[in-house]
Amino acid sequence: MIQIKDVTKLYPAKESGNGTGKDASSIHALDHISLHVAQGEWLSIMGPSGSGKSTLVNLIGCLDRPSSGEIWLDGQNVAGISSADLNRVRAEKIGFIFQQFHLIPFLTAVENVMLAQYFHSMTDEKEAVEALARVGLGDRAHHLPSQMSGGEQQRVCIARALINDPRIILADEPTGNLDAQNEEIVLRLLREFHQQGRTIVMVTHDPVVARLADRRIELHHGKVASQEIFSLADEGTLGASRARRDRGSRAHGSARRVARQPGD
Numbered sequence: 475m476i477q478i479k480d481v482t483k484l485y486p487a488k489e490s491g492n493g494t495g496k497d498a499s500s501i502h503a504l505d506h507i508s509l510h511v512a513q514g515e516w517l518s519i520m521g522p523s524g525s526g527k528s529t530l531v532n533l534i535g536c537l538d539r540p541s542s543g544e545i546w547l548d549g550q551n552v553a554g555i556s557s558a559d560l561n562r563v564r565a566e567k568i569g570f571i572f573q574q575f576h577l578i579p580f581l582t583a584v585e586n587v588m589l590a591q592y593f594h595s596m597t598d599e600k601e602a603v604e605a606l607a608r609v610g611l612g613d614r615a616h617h618l619p620s621q622m623s624g625g626e627q628q629r630v631c632i633a634r635a636l637i638n639d640p641r642i643i644l645a646d647e648p649t650g651n652l653d654a655q656n657e658e659i660v661l662r663l664l665r666e667f668h669q670q671g672r673t674i675v676m677v678t679h680d681p682v683v684a685r686l687a688d689r690r691i692e693l694h695h696g697k698v699a700s701q702e703i704f705s706l707a708d709e710g711t712l713g714a715s716r717a718r719r720d721r722g723s724r725a726h727g728s729a730r731r732v733a734r735q736p737g738d
């Protein structure tokens with residue numbers, strides 16, 4: 475489904491301009507990374523700030539192109555295709571859920587969802603309202619983002635991500651700005667998407683949230699430093715994990731295998 479082969483992403487280092495003579499070498503956001511995500515798999519990505527998590531998700535989501543390497547989505551290498559083709563692949567295959575929501579502030583909830591329809595094919599207001607109803611926002615369709623809570627805005631994002639029926643859901647810290655109750659709603663929706671057979675790649679800083687996935691990888695300095703494969707999450711995992719964490723103890727017990735990968 476998603477095959478990443480030897481991908482490197484370089485960003486130009488900021489020019490110091492302060493006379494310190496610091497070198498202007500590039501930032502290796504991703505450093506020869508290879509990764510396979512199976513169809514229907516739920517992968518979580520953890521790692522310190524700046525380790526390349528968002529860069530990786532943005533490359534998979536066709537928001538950007540790698541400096542080198544290949545990114546295969548559904549049998550197509552998107553690493554070298556034109557911007558127009560990237561936009562088309564993104565509209566057809568990808569649903570994005572961001573921590574910062576990225577809703578258009580002057581469009582209502584339903585208009586934000588319809589904009590995603592527009593970029594895919596054509597708008598259908600009835601369908602857009604139904605998508606909002608599915609995330610519990612049927613009565614908020616004509617509110618502006620500023621008139622909604624963070625949790626509601628995130629659910630608009632999810633309706634927008636889902637409206638074109640994408641096979642791949644990319645979620646970059648989807649619950650990072652939410653309270654516990656909205657976090658649970660969003661995680662339940664993600665679990666539903668997983669059960670529908672969609673492939674999910676989710677960045678999170680929360681080890682309990684990461685554990686809902688089938689597998690967790692950890693990035694360090696743009697490389698996969700370790701991975702952990704989880705056994706099938708049972709229905710109670712979310713609540714049970716949360717309760718464990720609330721008691722201040724670490725979630726343990728469902729790890730089937732822990733595999734350390736060589737440094738590069």
Ligand SMILES: Nc1ncnc2c1ncn2[C@@H]1O[C@H](COP(=O)(O)OP(=O)(O)OP(=O)(O)O)[C@@H](O)[C@H]1O
Nearest residue numbers: 485486501503521522523524525526527528529530
């Ligand atoms: N557009 C950019 N221009 C220059 N450098 C960038 C750009 N985007 C990211 N970087 C750099 O690339 C590295 C990886 O960034 P990235 O956003 O992928 O990290 P992250 O793991 O998502 O971090 P966080 O947990 O803080 O979101 C960082 O050193 C960052 O400063």
Ligand SMILES: [Mg+2]
Nearest residue numbers: 527528529646
């Ligand atoms: Mg990030």
